[in-house]
Amino acid sequence: MRELKLKNFWKSATFGEICGGECVKNFGNPESELSALRNSVAVCDMSFVKKFVFDEAEGLDFLDSILAANILKLRYGRMVDTFLANGDGNVCAEIFAASIDDKIIVTAETLSPDAADILKNGANCKDISDDCVFISADGPSAWKVAKAIFGADIFNLPYLSVEKYLFEGSDVYLMRNGKTGEFGYQFLAPNSIAEKLAVAIMDAAKAEGGAPCGFDAHQFARLEGNFFNIYAEGESVGNPLELGLQWMIDFSKESFAGSEKIFAQRERGVKNKLVALNSNAPLQPGTKVFDGSIPAGTICVSKTCGKKHLELGLFDAKYALSGFEFSSIPNGACDVKTVSRPFILAQSLIKGMEQQ
């Protein structure tokens, strides 16, 4: 297992493992960590994410040949959110590719330790997963944390942008690609300055009433905010079209990894779709949901955070519409309702809209 570089820094944390990488699960109270994320700012060590660097010239062509999005359209200072599929056309890694400094920086959340190894076959690919830390700050005040450290006009940095800053004599890449619905930034920095940067981020976060946050609360925030989570619905469903990830795909491309299967299914049509649910009590993954006596779908994600619980179901496409009541037992009383995502109205969305 790849150990977290900042393990000693996050003293009070409970640690876990994600696909061969150590992660911070929580700091003892995911509910208050989620509250910090929704109301001020939460800092999460995401260093378990795989990180790669490519020379831009060769990297663009290579990445375009395997990733679902059109990487050739990636412009300087911008990022693209897409996925890597396996031979069966199922999602095996969520990928962010960022273009900056004649380089393409790729971060990958993978379903298995070796799921993104195909990336290493790219010309001049350098795996920097063990050389760098990756720390996120998410929340309505997250931009103030980045501004306190870099002193720049961070608020106006568009979503899916990347910028480079100097911190303690080293380059730090700041990526705005949060996955919670709030302002969200990720700091990619070399291990040599990791602790000093973590101290600066935490000091700035605490000044805004923020707190450290584990990946448990972060994952719940992804679900609340309607962001794809490869470790939840990604793992249980796999099929990118059933997951509703068509927006990550450029269907005009001739091919990419898994494209044959994905294109064929698109032609046939999608039979099942992911749908958000409100239920009276938490329902375990695998629980069937019925319209009268007719099976309508199956619970595929169930997450709790304190008293809150949210579910996603994989439903027959004809039932995968918001606003309808179902039962978790055949011909039973209605105890599950399909609802529209996102589950929450993020404060950052209101602040962002006010600025436009």
Place this chain on the structure above:
Amino acid sequence: MAINPESLERRRKVSELLKEKLIESLDISYEPADIHEDISLIGSGLGLDSLDILEIVLCVENNFGIKMPEESAHVLRSFNTLVDFIIEEQDKKCAS
């Protein structure tokens, strides 16, 4: 209790029409079937900007005869929240 098929059909029809009209208005390079009902409109997902938001407002007002609110952030969180709003407004119109 079984779901009312008419309600299901109504939701489907509003969704399909909105998909078609948004693709047309915003020149989106997807087929209606490619647009998942929970897709985000702003940021990730369709990745629309403030100019696109104006187009969405016009699209809804012109095709569904509904006035969008001044503060529309909550309505524009996703395709589904926009459909929720359209159906609610249609129901209000019918009731009045």
